[in-house]
Amino acid sequence: MIKSIKGTRDILPPESALWSRVENTAREIFERYGFAEVRTPIFESTELFARGVGADTDIVSKEMYTFEDRDERSLTLRPEGTAPVVRAHIEHRLQQETSIAKLYYLGPMFRRERPQKGRYRQFHQIGAEVLGSDNPAIEAEVLEMLQFFLRLLGIQDQTLLVNSIGCPACRPQFLEHLKRSLAEKKTGLCPDCQRRSETNPLRVLDCKVESCQPAIESLPKISDFLDSACRAHFEKFLGYLASRQVAFTIVPRLVRGLDYYTRTTFEITSGALGAQNTLIGGGRYDGLAEALGGPSTKGFGFALGLERILLVLQDRGNPPDPLTPQVYLAPLGERAFDTATLIAKCMRENGIRCFLDFDARSLKSHLRLANKLGSLYALIFGEVELQAGNYQLKQMTNGEQTTLTPDELMRAAESSGQADLRTSILKALFLARSTYHF
């Protein structure tokens, strides 16, 4: 049997309906905040990520799906969305169009990691970027938008964690002090942290091992090393959050794993997710556009993990509201079936979700299927009805069944105003009869 490959999965109904709901909510809300959709290719030149994300990051050094095409160009399945959006912004000179661009995207990303809860090799992100401004007010607005978005989905118990990681001007001093301090405390650290002290000192701050905590507490804090511009930026940002009544927690140890982040970073987490509890992550990246060879363009953005959002929603027992038929057609006999195909055509042209099976079935079997599908009505007709020119309409929810006469169909067709489902069905049926003469 051919199976989907490791770390990928099929999203089947009714779960897929829940995905649509989340995606539609995001589109609706982001557009309300002035963002427009951008669709970038799923694969890009490998260099884009090497330069944008950082050659030394885990993503680039060991997690990318990279291959050569026939021109021997190195291509990579996108592992994240920000670098491609910034690339597109530079390539199409969008800065010339408007000084500020607000773009959102949604789609699959690819990283070759060991799958686990809330982590896949093909996973899906919704993200947004604001390009062309370094005003911290933008950041506060985006976070307000995200909390609104989560609230609409019914995710209330989220936590917003914020921090500033400084800029290329002030971070090096901090890193130096951090490294020196780490070297002194080396013996008190776990093996992972001893290694991280060399390879990625910032990550030591994020260590969860209990025995490391005392040492971590005594390490220098980034906030003590921010230069005046970064400090002012961060304080304004916090002020804007407060005035918008967006609740937050400052976490001085919050760091990001991608090279392009500067100044503001944030994370929105939720419990009940297992080890991967980050729902949304993002921050400012004022140097990215230049690193990619474009004009200096300040940027701020985020990405949210759809799989993780869905995990939280499913954990809450959200009903995935499946698309049930509004009418199930139950023709009895060959002649009735031929008529049913015409009725189905007319129903569908008039906006009614209608189900017609192609096997000859007994009435019992028809109704069982209608019930199984959750259909609201069943339209029953066989030779008896065809002779008399009428139909049996059964309401599946309460079992009430009425005989529809040609007279009644005509009355429904002539009624005006907002039609309920039953009337809409009668109208479509009338239309089918007068169009196809049966």
Added chain:
RNA sequence: GUGAGUGUAGCUCAGCUGGUAGAGCGCUGGAUUGUGGCUCCAGUGGUCGUGGGUUCGAUCCCCAUCACUCACCCCA
């Protein structure tokens, strides 16, 4: 890349110190020649993940391998 756990019917799982497999749900049909859901009956279902070893005999014990899950690393 590392560690741990789990692989038995479409799904969720039983299977006692090794004697070649069961239940519930589902699906199909019937009880009700043209009336669903509840009930009852019948039918459909499985190379016991794969390969090798031990044994008279392995779903069970041993080894290997693959897959899945969770965790580490790291990230959404």
